[in-house]
Amino acid sequence: MSRTRIKICGITRREDLLAAVAAGADAFGLVFYPPSPRFVTLAAAARLSREVSPFVSCVGLFVNADPAVVRETLAAVPLDLLQFHGDEDAVYCEQFGKPYIKAARVRPGLDLVEFARAFTSARGILLDAYVEGYGGAGQTFDWSLIPRNLPLPVVLSGGLTPANVRDAVTGLRPAAVDVSSGVEAAKGIKDAGKIAAFVAAVNEADIQLNA
Numbered sequence: 047m048s049r050t051r052i053k054i055c056g057i058t059r060r061e062d063l064l065a066a067v068a069a070g071a072d073a074f075g076l077v078f079y080p081p082s083p084r085f086v087t088l089a090a091a092a093r094l095s096r097e098v099s100p101f102v103s104c105v106g107l108f109v110n111a112d113p114a115v116v117r118e119t120l121a122a123v124p125l126d127l128l129q130f131h132g133d134e135d136a137v138y139c140e141q142f143g144k145p146y147i148k149a150a151r152v153r154p155g156l157d158l159v160e161f162a163r164a165f166t167s168a169r170g171i172l173l174d175a176y177v178e179g180y181g182g183a184g185q186t187f188d189w190s191l192i193p194r195n196l197p198l199p200v201v202l203s204g205g206l207t208p209a210n211v212r213d214a215v216t217g218l219r220p221a222a223v224d225v226s227s228g229v230e231a232a233k234g235i236k237d238a239g240k241i242a243a244f245v246a247a248v249n250e251a252d253i254q255l256n257a
């Protein structure tokens with residue numbers, strides 16, 4: 047039985063991290079993009095990253111960051127995976143010697159197969175809506191734009207909620223899903239009930255797919 051993996055992004059508080067792990071999340075995202083309302087300092091990120099089992103992945107999110115900032119973050123925070131959510135190319139992403147996922151901001155006219163082929167070293171491609179501010183906007187995109195033959199594992203993102211994620215998983219069968227706004231009470235403040243409902247909906251979809 048295959049299981050859709052789950053990342054809860056934009057974690058800023060210990061209680062939210064513990065709620066995500068208790069619900070069954072596989073990974074959590076820490077945002078190192080200063081304009082984001084979910085931005086965390088290195089000190090806070092270091093504390094959060096040590097709160098959970100080493101088998102829950104700690105993902106560090108960057109947007110067009112100075113490479114020195116990424117290196118400084120890696121020196122302070124034990125990140126398992128990097129997520130590049132800006133306009134970075136493969137050479138930029140590969141320079142840190144860490145596994146990474148590359149975000150694509152989906153819009154009509156963007157050839158996602160060609161985009162993914164440019165990132166053969168990535169662990170996956172995260173598909174998000176094309177929004178001002180690069181991400182974290184709580185907006186879905188037209189899922190019909192996702193080709194079936196992407197050459198990388200797909201992380202579906204962008205406006206997912208407990209109400210729509212079951213259809214997303216059963217219809218698109220992504221390797222993983224990622225959510226921020228849809229499980230929040232306010233920007234950067236997660237709602238434990240919404241997290242639990244989101245994970246339960248993903249699990250229901252997996253049961254349906256594996257029936």
Ligand SMILES: O=C(O)c1ccccc1NCC(=O)[C@H](O)[C@H](O)COP(=O)(O)O
Nearest residue numbers: 055082181182183184204205225226227
């Ligand atoms: O979370 C942010 O504030 C953010 C800001 C700028 C770039 C990316 C950001 N988040 C990246 C993520 O992986 C989010 O989970 C993803 O964009 C989906 O967000 P949402 O639509 O709010 O679920």
